[in-house]
Amino acid sequence: MLKHLQEESRWLLKHASNVTSQCGEDGIISAALDVLPDRNGWCIEFGAWDGRKYSNTCDLITSRSYRGVFIEADPYRFRDLQRNRDSSTHILLNAFVGFGESDSLDALLAKHDVVPSDVDLLSIDIDGNDYYVWEAVHSYRPRLVIIEYNPTAGNSVHFVQPKDPCLCQGASAAALVKLGHRKGYELIATTEINLLFVYEKYYPLFHIPDNSLSVMRDDAHCPQIFVGYDGHVFLGEADNIGSISLPWHGLKLRESMVQVLPKRLEKFPANYTRLDKFIYGCCFGFQRPKRLLRRLVGRSTNS
Secondary structure, three states, X not given: OHHHHHHHHOHHHHHOOOOOOOOOHHHHHHHHHHHOOOXXXXXXXXXXXXXXXXXXXXHHHHHHOOEEEEEOOOHHXXXXXXXXXXXXXXEEEOOOOOOOOOOOHHHHOOOOOOOOOOOOEEEEOOOOOHHHHHHOOOOOOOOEEEEXXXXXXXXXXXXXXXXXXXXXXOEOHHHHHHHHHHHOEEEEEEOOOEEEEEEHHHHHHHOOOOOOHHHHOOOOOXXXXXXXXXXXXXXXXXXXXXXXXXXXXXXXXEHHHOOOOOHHHOOOHHHOOHHHHHHHHHHHHHHOHHHHHHHHHHHHXXX
């Protein structure tokens, strides 16, 4: 029953294919655009890189003759972008898209009246403050929004990094879905790294029976952490217990690196010997000073 519901709800994934995108987004976006009426042929993408690498809009430019706004903060990448995109057709901006009054998307495009407020697609990929950047968009209501999320967070995790341009932690899928609802958007597809939303008035056109995150996205691969009765901390990914990956760094975090208790104290507390309790008090008593003080006061009173 669940599998059938997932197949019906995820029908856009059947169209997944890559031209320059990473995880099938080109084909999914194309299929979603085919559903929308009265398309205006405009898209916005940031960070645009060179206009091709990992781009979610390049295929729209080449196969559908779209016009675009391409924003890239890095000056070297921006020079590559200028070589790959005709500035007489597209709007190219060497700028950092933020979430303040002076650097939000609204502010950056204030002088470009040619850009319709309901562009067909907005692609957000800045490896960090994506959540806050979308949150700060008010003057534009794109029909489709594709936005990167942190794929290591499970569906039940609501996480948004601090509002800090220097951080690169991202936001969980659940947090972005909640933001989307607040802004009037519905989830219509998920890939390994991106969520695709449609403005709510177009959502019925997609005939998705259930767009809840638990139906639209598998999260069994996400890192898990749990604790044994004896206090041992377990790390795992799917059926591989023992470590979790730091996928962008090519490293692994192993269980031995995160244990809180010394091996001797990995027991159910009711089974601690007097020596175990003494060792525990020496190691961790000062982490719970009130409890330690009560015990010390109690002992001095008794004596």
